[in-house]
Amino acid sequence: MDWKCCVELLRRARVAFQAGRTLKENFRLAQLEAVVRMLEEHECDFVDALGRDLHKPRFETVVSELILVKNEALHAINNLKKWMQPHPVERNLSTSLDECVVISEPLGVVFIMGTWCSPVQMCLVPLVGAIAAGNCAIIGPSECTAHTSDLLHRLIPFYLDNECFHVILAGTNDLPEVVELKFDHVLFSGNREEGSRIAQAAARTLTPVTLILGGKNPCYVDQHCDINTAAQRIAWACFQNAGQSLVAPDYILCHADVKARLVQALKCCLMQFYGSDPKESRSFGRMVNLEIFNRTRDMLWRSGKVAVGGQVIEAEKYIAPTILTEVSESDPIMQQEVFGPVLPFLTVDSVDDAITFINKQEKPLCVYAFSSNSKVTTRLMSETSSGSFCSNDCILQSMMVALPFGGVGASGMGSFHGRYSFDTFSHRKSCLLRGTRFECVTYLRYPPYEDRNLSLMAWASTLSQKSQGWCQIL
Numbered sequence: 256m257d258w259k260c261c262v263e264l265l266r267r268a269r270v271a272f273q274a275g276r277t278l279k280e281n282f283r284l285a286q287l288e289a290v291v292r293m294l295e296e297h298e299c300d301f302v303d304a305l306g307r308d309l310h311k312p313r314f315e316t317v318v319s320e321l322i323l324v325k326n327e328a329l330h331a332i333n334n335l336k337k338w339m340q341p342h343p344v345e346r347n348l349s350t351s352l353d354e355c356v357v358i359s360e361p362l363g364v365v366f367i368m369g370t371w372c373s374p375v376q377m378c379l380v381p382l383v384g385a386i387a388a389g390n391c392a393i394i395g396p397s398e399c400t401a402h403t404s405d406l407l408h409r410l411i412p413f414y415l416d417n418e419c420f421h422v423i424l425a426g427t428n429d430l431p432e433v434v435e436l437k438f439d440h441v442l443f444s445g446n447r448e449e450g451s452r453i454a455q456a457a458a459r460t461l462t463p464v465t466l467i468l469g470g471k472n473p474c475y476v477d478q479h480c481d482i483n484t485a486a487q488r489i490a491w492a493c494f495q496n497a498g499q500s501l502v503a504p505d506y507i508l509c510h511a512d513v514k515a516r517l518v519q520a521l522k523c524c525l526m527q528f529y530g531s532d533p534k535e536s537r538s539f540g541r542m543v544n545l546e547i548f549n550r551t552r553d554m555l556w557r558s559g560k561v562a563v564g565g566q567v568i569e570a571e572k573y574i575a576p577t578i579l580t581e582v583s584e585s586d587p588i589m590q591q592e593v594f595g596p597v598l599p600f601l602t603v604d605s606v607d608d609a610i611t612f613i614n615k616q617e618k619p620l621c622v623y624a625f626s627s628n629s630k631v632t633t634r635l636m637s638e639t640s641s642g643s644f645c646s647n648d649c650i651l652q653s654m655m656v657a658l659p660f661g662g663v664g665a666s667g668m669g670s671f672h673g674r675y676s677f678d679t680f681s682h683r684k685s686c687l688l689r690g691t692r693f694e695c696v697t698y699l700r701y702p703p704y705e706d707r708n709l710s711l712m713a714w715a716s717t718l719s720q721k722s723q724g725w726c727q728i729l
Contacts, residue, residue, distance in 0.1 A: 261433060264421040269391070272364055277361060277386075277389045291325055297406075312540070323654055327380050327656055334673075359682070361390045364439055367392055368394075368430060368445070370397060371400045371543055373444075373496075389681075391420065392420050392421075396408075404424055407422050431455070439462070441453065443466055467671075468501075470505075471617075472620055473504070474625070475508045475623070475626075475635055476509040476513055477513075486523070488648050489521065490521050490576075492650045493576075497539065497596045498597065502649075533575050534573055545569070548572045552567050554595075557587045560579065561579060562578045564577035613639045618640050623646075641663065
């Protein structure tokens, strides 16, 4: 990476921001509309780039990458005026004579690093929020998806303001040093190890961070559920993009008497989805590189027993959709995120055991629960902690513009999507607008301090504790 170039891009973005270039609503709308136009006019280029990087089918690219970003941008366009308006504080005794408002002001120049498993979505959805909030932004797409990164690097200067928005092509090892150049906010999506290094680098310059990190997302399947429907939805979520997703179910927790039926149902789904040989299917992807391939293959070979799939071809970076049974908690595949098309099964005796097992682990990005009993899904939702929760389906909660998406604990901090993206990239500034009237009352706060004045103020504070009436006398 050219460090001089990176420093110069940051300087240009800083100058543009300080000149107030991004503050006007019309400017923000024009940039958001340009994002939509870029996606529409270059759909084929994005399909081609993701096909080269991940062997990603056109259907998956359009639905999970392009449409999702377009929906975010259109939602921001439709709501921007409302989001930008000062938010008045509800009037009470303490604010009856003053005007109290909260103003959302842009942070400045933000740095967005997108993960390789969703390289368009995880770069451009946060960018939509940064633009809407009035920031300048530098994007650092993953080096693992080189064709997609090059495409973003080539297209963005043609569509977005050349002083405010830039793309840098940096290696993973360079990112902490880039962060230390000092941004006003950093959003990173990726694995925990890299996220930890980013957070440490940001801390050295007191830069706030949003981290969307991977984790082992559990999927509980109750004995009381529609097994065939559950299998279809789980198979779709686990094996799209060859399982390379932050939000895919990472392992199944189910009752012993459900396991055989669910494994058989999943086997039937895989046949319907990808045919008898998934390697030949145009709907099944490949591992992004040999490093990820080798890591996933080694976990697969050293864990449990293959019930379905298991075939690997190194030359093609191909791992077949695989289901593992007889997996133990100590197996390698249960020690880290899978990020591949391998789904391990563990058995539990009850929903209580499932909840206990989930709560023993680090807090995941997502928890999934399949049951026809609403009491069971409610228990999983309320008695476990995770970035998000979804019952009787998978992944969808992470794609909805109205829901915040982010982690908790080891799976990250902060969130984005829709209004939540706008808030992530804004400072909510509290503003008190006062006049100079009523000095005949406010003089009580001034020195020299008198016991009589203190008694009057203490009396005022008891008048209406709910409305905090004592504030007004100050």
